[in-house]
Amino acid sequence: xxxxxxxxxxxxxxxxxxxxxxxxxxxxxxxxxxxxxxxxxxxxxxxxxxxxxxxxxxxxxxxxxxxxxxxxxxxxxxxxxxxxxxxxxxxxxxxxxxxxxxxxxxxxxxxxxxxxxxxxxxxxxxxxxxxxxxxxxxxxxxxxxxxxxxxxxxxxxxxxxxxxxxxxxxxxxxxxxxxxxxxxxxxxxxxxxxxxxxxxxxxxxxxxxxxxxxxxxxxxxxxxxxxxxxxxxxxxxxxxxxxxxxxxxxxxxxx
Numbered sequence: 121x122x123x124x125x126x127x128x129x130x131x132x133x134x135x136x137x138x139x140x141x142x143x144x145x146x147x148x149x150x151x152x153x154x155x156x157x158x159x160x161x162x163x164x165x166x167x168x169x170x171x172x173x174x175x176x177x178x179x180x181x182x183x184x185x186x187x188x189x190x191x192x193x194x195x196x197x198x199x200x201x202x203x204x205x206x207x208x209x210x211x212x213x214x215x216x217x218x219x220x221x222x223x224x225x226x227x228x229x230x231x232x233x234x235x236x237x238x239x240x241x242x243x244x245x246x247x248x249x250x251x252x253x254x255x256x257x258x259x260x261x262x263x264x265x266x267x268x269x270x271x272x273x274x275x276x277x278x279x280x281x282x283x284x285x286x287x288x289x290x291x292x293x294x295x296x297x298x299x300x301x302x303x304x305x306x307x308x309x310x311x312x313x314x315x316x317x318x319x320x321x322x323x324x325x326x327x328x329x330x331x332x333x334x335x336x337x338x339x340x341x342x343x344x345x346x347x348x349x350x351x352x353x354x355x356x357x358x359x360x361x362x363x364x365x366x367x368x369x370x371x372x373x374x375x
Contacts, residue, residue: 167192169207170206171207172185195230195231207238209231210233216228274321274344275301281300283320283331290365304344304345305330318331333349333367333368334367335347
């Protein structure tokens with residue numbers, strides 16, 4: 121038995137043990153116990169995506185996750201989830217041509233995991249998949265402006281850029297200092313040792329109209345600010361979360 125098969129069998133044992141400990145056994149559990157290791161394929165890494173289909177059996181929840189690149193079925197001990205939720209699943213034990221007697225359905229491939237996490241609702245709203253980390257986790261303070269924001273009077277600073285320009289020119293601006301003016305639409309304090317602000321200036325479409333800034337400064341949602349900092353591109357924080365563009369360690373002046 122090779123090392124990968126051992127690891128996948130260990131994952132299955134943990135999953136099944138958790139189901140027993142919860143007092144729930146089912147045909148799904150019995151099927152897992154009787155499946156031969158040859159049914160196991162190489163397991164993918166952790167993934168994040170949007171639930172496009174979900175169903176429950178006795179003790180298990182199945183979700184079909186759209187990762188943006190593919191749609192995959194994942195099953196975990198029963199939990200509450202609905203279509204449209206953003207979820208995060210760890211590396212799982214894959215079962216090819218898995219037959220669920222309870223659902224009377226055969227899955228070409230389904231990955232069994234110990235737990236599927238449902239991400240914060242405000243993270244999922246209006247944000248592109250895997251673009252923003254879960255900034256509410258451990259936050260000591262979170263502020264957000266209403267959905268309708270007045271950007272009148274927000275102008276490009278001398279020698280500076282607009283939010284849309286920073287997104288569109290991110291490759292050329294990577295590693296360079298920039299100046300941008302905008303309105304703080306969201307602020308989270310003391311996460312991973314820094315403060316996080318989202319600024320907008322009324323430029324750009326969805327996906328290019330919001331700029332994330334890390335800073336030691338304290339500002340409030342609704343403040344008009346002048347931001348000076350360095351552009352970073354494809355900043356990866358792990359767990360499937362990364363920024364396509366972010367301004368790091370910025371100096372922020374409230375105007």
